[in-house]
Amino acid sequence: MLELKRKDISKQDLWQKANIVLPQFDIEKIENATYQNPVWVHFGAGNIFRGYIAAIAQDLIERGELDRGVIAAELFDYEIIDRIYKPYDNLCLVVTSDAKGNLEKKVVASITEGLKCDKSFEADWQRLCRIFESSSLQLVTFTITEKGYNLFDLKGDYLPAVKEDIKNGPQSPKSSMGKVAALAYVRYKSGRKPVAYVSLDNCSKNGEKLQSSIVQIAKEWAKKGLVEEDFVEYLNHSSVVSFPWSMIDKIVPRPSERIKELLEEDGLENMDIICTSKNTYIAPFVNTEKAQYLVIEDSFPNGRPPLERAGVFMTDRKTVEDSERMKVQTCLNPLHTALAIFGCLLGYKTIYEEVKDEHLRRLIEKIGYDEGLKVVVDPKIINPRKYIKEVIEERLPNPYIPDTPQRIATDTSQKMPIRFGETIKAYTENSDLDVKSLKYIPLVIAGWLRYLMCIDDDGNVLEPSPDPLIPELKKYLEGIELGKEYEDLEERLRPILTNEVIFRVDLFKVGLAQRIIEYFKEMIQGVGAVRKTLQKYVS
Ligand SMILES: NC(=O)C1=CN([C@@H]2O[C@H](COP(=O)(O)OP(=O)(O)OC[C@H]3O[C@@H](n4cnc5c(N)ncnc54)[C@H](O)[C@@H]3O)[C@@H](O)[C@H]2O)C=CC1
Ligand SMILES: O=P(O)(O)OC[C@H]1O[C@](O)(CO)[C@@H](O)[C@@H]1O
Known part of the structure; x- marks a missing residue:
């Protein structure tokens, strides 16, 4: 039997027998390098991140184009980290299928940490602050669903958590956008460091949406004297902080019972699909299709990994x-x-x-x-x-x-x-x-x-x-x-x-x-x- 855990990765013959491809790099080395000099943080530790974005990072690492992994940060559903990241050492089994039913199975090990992004998890929050202070940080990507960016309810009033965040300033944020704005402020305070915030959510003009939410909170804080006016300037200065637009296309449905059974037949243990109390359907594996398209506006003030080598179109906004x-x-x-x-x-x-x-x-x-x-x-x-x-x-x-x-x-x-x-x-x-x-x-x-x-x-x-x-x-x-x-x-x-x-x-x-x-x-x-x-x- 096989477990999706680091300790079992060495059982190469068993994985091979199950037709599962293992990561072709030294996981610990990448993990240590990422810890020291992080490059890439991703908010939204759900299915498309594990099945698509983390797989892109892995592809780059295996091609020798990237020497660090991705740090996953969860803003909303912490059960994902406790039940799907920690017990499996941040590993993920990605199952890709074509229309004929051919399956490709691959262990993705490019996620080096799974952090709960909330001040109530003090150690994780402090770790995120250190990451946002790092000069090496180049990009922060997001798949947090369209509603994750919302500041307002249907009547046009601030959502309760956002209202609280605006009142309290960047010290103890509760809303998703409040937390991201607070971490952006940490980066600003560490020396106005450059970075790109890249929404990969499925909505038109997604970069604009992310920018307007973060800037709106920053403006409210500045109005109250809770942050410097210059912080708002910094966020609007596109050669220092950018919010590239993107188009993402890959169908990643909820985990399927059929795939779970196939993996169990292959000898994998503990492949259960869970539904968290916040309604995320997630499993140690992700099932997805082969087709994929990711088009990103090429605006990265602190540089970026060569994403185009993994098939991402890097282009202009139009x-x-x-x-x-x-x-x-x-x-x-x-x-x-x-x-x-x-x-x-x-x-x-x-x-x-x-x-x-x-x-x-x-x-x-x-x-x-x-x-x-x-x-x-x-x-x-x-x-x-x-x-x-x-x-x-x-x-x-x-x-x-x-x-x-x-x-x-x-x-x-x-x-x-x-x-x-x-x-x-x-x-x-x-x-x-x-x-x-x-x-x-x-x-x-x-x-x-x-x-x-x-x-x-x-x-x-x-x-x-x-x-x-x-x-x-x-x-x-x-x-x-x-x-x-x-x-x-x-x-x-x-x-x-x-x-x-x-x-x-x-x-x-x-x-x-x-x-x-x-x-x-x-x-x-x-x-x-x-x-x-x-x-x-x-x-
Ligand atoms: N699954 C798919 O086929 C595709 C998904 N996408 C984009 O990715 C998004 C997420 O998809 P999946 O990861 O597959 O879904 P999922 O259900 O597996 O994960 C959703 C993620 O969003 C987070 N989230 C939910 N509400 C939030 C909030 N209010 N604030 C912050 N985070 C919040 C969850 O905690 C979780 O990390 C989609 O809404 C879409 O915008 C884009 C193309 C295809
Ligand atoms: O009709 P909806 O709800 O936007 O869903 C569209 C589907 O097609 C996609 O846009 C394919 O990329 C996915 O987001 C989703 O599976």
Whole structure:
């Protein structure tokens, strides 16, 4: 039997028998060097960090391009460190699968420390302060989810922990952004040292978001005389402190029971998946896909590891933005959302099963290749057509990526403008294109209206995924029943289809509303009408 622990790493023959690749470097040497002269801190010790970012560091170390590892710091869910880092000596087993089910298994040992970032863990906090004082520190990366950067609640008031932090100053921060600002202040006080804070979270303009949160807290502290005005200057001085933008793309779902069983069959012990009290699903292993894209704005005032040698695109801000738009507006996320809506209506429970459905597959091909590619923003560093092909043929059908239409259907009302609205708008703005030639994007919008009826294609109740606009939108569809004719559909649907916040454009004004309403009429003919409509238009 094998344990994912340093003591077992020497049992090379057993790992080899299990087809698991071991780190090709002296772990202790890297650990000591990192302790003395840290280069890289990462906030957010969750799955994508272990499965992607730490694997990049390991790749660089193995290529001889980096001689130090990454220090993981957890701002929010300390159980991750206690239950997944410490017991496994900070090691992680990364299982990468392709669509054919081939698995690559690798022990990642580039994480040299796992620290709990909170003053209540005094030793860890002091260690982080020393790290932030180090001249060698070059980059601080983040995968803390979009909400990790928030300072405000929905009413626009400071969140309670942020309010406390603003009152108390950098001495005892409690909020995530308060802690990061306090550590930035430690670095400032140690001699205005340069560094790059790099958000790797999945949101547009992520660098701007991180910068504005840290600077906002710094400004509040400066107003109260709790820090020097010059600290705010320092944070805004891009040749000293930078906040590069990034685009990150790799599907890293929650750990899968199926992978756990396979690892146990290989002789691995203690591979249990846990759900922490803060709801992080995590395990000693991470399961992920092969495809990966990381595009980072190349702005690193204190230097950086040669990330490009590990396949990261280091580029300018415009290219980062264009890559993000290519992915989110045209080539991945619209296809994902189309599968989410029809998957929920047709009773699917996984995305990969949906891609085997001939009609759904044709639908996403039409949306991607026929309608999307005509207006795609070409980032030049990634070929959009090849990217769509990989999404449709390799990534979405991967049975080891147990993603669900219900998860992707979350917040569809918020995703509509970016994922479909931008394309519709681009058609209206291009004199060579006729917006009325769009057929498949309107079909998805009609499908979404049908989804908002909260009845699936078998006529059963459909529980919609969480979405802030569902309560309001549902009301417009109330009273519509399957199998009945309605004269006033146009008037009922008008408030939704004219809403430019949802679609970026008024769908009546651009001339697409009639087609959407016609599709919708066909989809409410009775049980099975969604399938019939889909079949009719994609065949
Ligand atoms: N998993 C994926 O497929 C991808 C994830 N990402 C980005 O990475 C983020 C994290 O994903 P995973 O690591 O897979 O999720 P995860 O659930 O494994 O880990 C989430 C991490 O965020 C931290 N976190 C949560 N709320 C926080 C808060 N309020 N303040 C500070 N930290 C907080 C957690 O403690 C944990 O370290 C995503 O939200 C997304 O922005 C980007 C591309 C793909
Ligand atoms: O529709 P969502 O919730 O943004 O999820 C998108 C999925 O695609 C990705 O953007 C792929 O990179 C992942 O973040 C996630 O698995």
